[in-house]
Amino acid sequence: MPGRPCKACGAPLLFVKTEKGKTQVIDETTREKRIVVIDGVAHVMDTYLSHYATCPRAAEFRRNRGKQKE
Numbered sequence: 001m002p003g004r005p006c007k008a009c010g011a012p013l014l015f016v017k018t019e020k021g022k023t024q025v026i027d028e029t030t031r032e033k034r035i036v037v038i039d040g041v042a043h044v045m046d047t048y049l050s051h052y053a054t055c056p057r058a059a060e061f062r063r064n065r066g067k068q069k070e
């Protein structure tokens with residue numbers, strides 16, 4: 001998975017595609033093994049939080065969304 005630090009806070013991020021083809025920005029530091037139950041079968045998986053939820057500067061991030069300039 002391609003990774004690079006957040007431009008706002010420097011946290012290590014992973015950029016992965018969702019099943020709908022959108023890019024999901026996830027915070028690598030939030031990785032945690034959890035049990036995901038799919039159709040009654042338990043799967044142990046790595047789970048993450050979206051970096052939009054964990055970034056201390058998310059407000060600023062959102063404000064810049066849509067603009068292409070740095």
Ligand SMILES: [Zn+2]
Nearest residue numbers: 006008009055
């Ligand atoms: Zn951040």
